[in-house]
Amino acid sequence: MSPRREPNAADGVHSDVGEEPTAELLARIRRGDPDAFEEVARREAPRLYRLALRLTGNPADAEDLAQETLVRALPKLQGLEGRAKVSTYLVRALGNLWKNRLRSRSRSKIVDWFRGRKGDDEEEGPTLETAFADPGPSVQEALEEGDRAEAVRRAVARLEPTRRWTLLLREVEELSYEEIAEMTEVPVGTVRSRLARARDDLRRLIEIENV
Amino acid sequence: MSDRQDIENRIQDYLDGRMDTGERAAFEQQLEGDAGLRARVRELQAAGDALRSDAALPAGFHARARERFEQSRSPRRKVAARGFPTWQFAGVAASLLLVGVLFYPQLTNILEGNAPVPTASEASAFSGESAAADRSESFADSDTTPSDDAELRAGEQAPGRALEKRETSSKPSPPVAPEPADEPAPTAAAPRKRTQAAMAEQEAFGAKELTAQQAGADEKKQDAAKIAEPRQAPVTDGNAAAASGAAASESDEVTETSDELVESLNRDRFRNLRTPGMASSAQPVVTRSDKEAEAREKAARMNDLGYIQGVVEEIMGRTPLPAGVAVAGEVRLIQDEETWKALAWDDWSVDFSTHSVVLLGPRTPPLDCDGVVERLEGDRLTLVLLSPGDALHGCAIEVDRRVQHVEVLEP
Numbered sequence: 001m002s003p004r005r006e007p008n009a010a011d012g013v014h015s016d017v018g019e020e021p022t023a024e025l026l027a028r029i030r031r032g033d034p035d036a037f038e039e040v041a042r043r044e045a046p047r048l049y050r051l052a053l054r055l056t057g058n059p060a061d062a063e064d065l066a067q068e069t070l071v072r073a074l075p076k077l078q079g080l081e082g083r084a085k086v087s088t089y090l091v092r093a094l095g096n097l098w099k100n101r102l103r104s105r106s107r108s109k110i111v112d113w114f115r116g117r118k119g120d121d122e123e124e125g126p127t128l129e130t131a132f133a134d135p136g137p138s139v140q141e142a143l144e145e146g147d148r149a150e151a152v153r154r155a156v157a158r159l160e161p162t163r164r165w166t167l168l169l170r171e172v173e174e175l176s177y178e179e180i181a182e183m184t185e186v187p188v189g190t191v192r193s194r195l196a197r198a199r200d201d202l203r204r205l206i207e208i209e210n211v
Numbered sequence: 212m213s214d215r216q217d218i219e220n221r222i223q224d225y226l227d228g229r230m231d232t233g234e235r236a237a238f239e240q241q242l243e244g245d246a247g248l249r250a251r252v253r254e255l256q257a258a259g260d261a262l263r264s265d266a267a268l269p270a271g272f273h274a275r276a277r278e279r280f281e282q283s284r285s286p287r288r289k290v291a292a293r294g295f296p297t298w299q300f301a302g303v304a305a306s307l308l309l310v311g312v313l314f315y316p317q318l319t320n321i322l323e324g325n326a327p328v329p330t331a332s333e334a335s336a337f338s339g340e341s342a343a344a345d346r347s348e349s350f351a352d353s354d355t356t357p358s359d360d361a362e363l364r365a366g367e368q369a370p371g372r373a374l375e376k377r378e379t380s381s382k383p384s385p386p387v388a389p390e391p392a393d394e395p396a397p398t399a400a401a402p403r404k405r406t407q408a409a410m411a412e413q414e415a416f417g418a419k420e421l422t423a424q425q426a427g428a429d430e431k432k433q434d435a436a437k438i439a440e441p442r443q444a445p446v447t448d449g450n451a452a453a454a455s456g457a458a459a460s461e462s463d464e465v466t467e468t469s470d471e472l473v474e475s476l477n478r479d480r481f482r483n484l485r486t487p488g489m490a491s492s493a494q495p496v497v498t499r500s501d502k503e504a505e506a507r508e509k510a511a512r513m514n515d516l517g518y519i520q521g522v523v524e525e526i527m528g529r530t531p532l533p534a535g536v537a538v539a540g541e542v543r544l545i546q547d548e549e550t551w552k553a554l555a556w557d558d559w560s561v562d563f564s565t566h567s568v569v570l571l572g573p574r575t576p577p578l579d580c581d582g583v584v585e586r587l588e589g590d591r592l593t594l595v596l597l598s599p600g601d602a603l604h605g606c607a608i609e610v611d612r613r614v615q616h617v618e619v620l621e622p
Contacts, residue, residue, distance in 0.1 A: 149261035
């Protein structure tokens, strides 16, 4: 058993590293060149989509989020040097877009929950699933299918948003505590506590459905 | 720090590579001798691996992304986004609609053949004017005859008819003011001029012609009233009645809003906690019902996860509150945004102009966020917690701004 590995191609992390988007390429994107856009999008989309999928737990939402990130963020890219900064910029943009969506969505969703949803859930009273419902089968259903990895991913999609984002920045993007702290604009200690709670919640989320 | 917390911290440091060589070696040695710890670490590593596994892009992803990019850069879309053509068209359409509404009575009369036919003397009196202008003058004249004055005053209360008057006077009608007894009540300078001229003309006309003219005008006014009727505002008496009703309802506002708030607090969310058959609107105090045990069990399950059960307007999500920030009886009411942001994730948008946030803290004593509204008395809200358990991180509850004091009782 070993602790966390450094990112490498074998993990499927950063395996899509290619040439840096040149200033000329970025300028073409800003001018509206679809070929330039697609060239950069093809490099960045896989990791953005994966992150979006873990965040949303839903392929359709993930595609929409990843595409919106690319469409909105790439034309604003200028003066960035190095792929690391480009990817960080896109991850940050994706996170902001997601949080904006979540903010409006969760408000309406939770209010709907309180104000009366039709169906069996209402009669049963609110449950974890109804309160934080995401499309698709529940964790329990996923476990019944014997797909633990899928259960983990669905459990993650039910984590409290702040912790979910922090956990994914660490586990998927493999950012350091310091990088996460910079991106989320919180102290490193907060990153640490959020990660601890996220992992604890994740374990409980899976266990409780497994009983 | 408890042993459990210490071990969790070490697991995390190990997983995240934040141990130095010596610490890592010591921890790995501990792992070898502790199957439970080893399973725990493996479980978390497996979870991480599951999250890092590749996710294949959906077929057609790039084509759709390119299409969205092209659409976003389309000049036509930019123009549409500014909305100028749309608004221009809407303005023209609105103008046409307004003109149509204003002229509808006249158009109706013309189409139905009810327009008064000017007599030869009228024609001579208004020589040089078109037939349409002639009809307008005739309409204006008849509107301002003394016999119609009272009706016009009443008509001033009706927006539809006021609009009609504006059309003839080409400027807004002023409020009706007391008029000299011997003079008609023109509503504007232009009609006044025309009225005086018309009166002179009418005096010159024979009584028969005058009667016929007024009859035609009365018919038009009736038609106009029919047109305007749906848009009529309540007449003064009606307004008074409405105002009276509003005042009456206002006098009950405190009682009603209190009832409404309590009702909203408990609607749906705590349905299964109510006494069966309890009239929801008549009884603002929620009592715990026979189903409480079931709710407790469910809540305990929920709270074991640390998820929040909101009680008022909205739950904020499980918030990473500082441990021990609040205990039963010492809840914290946050009423400003900055404090809230300092304590919790600011992405939960709370409108602090209308709402406050009640923070219910974690542990010490075990305190969870599942509760019922015991009562609301004035600005004091009392919650009774259910199923105190191992709440992890506390929670926040959004409450109406009228709530100024919150008391939390343990069951």
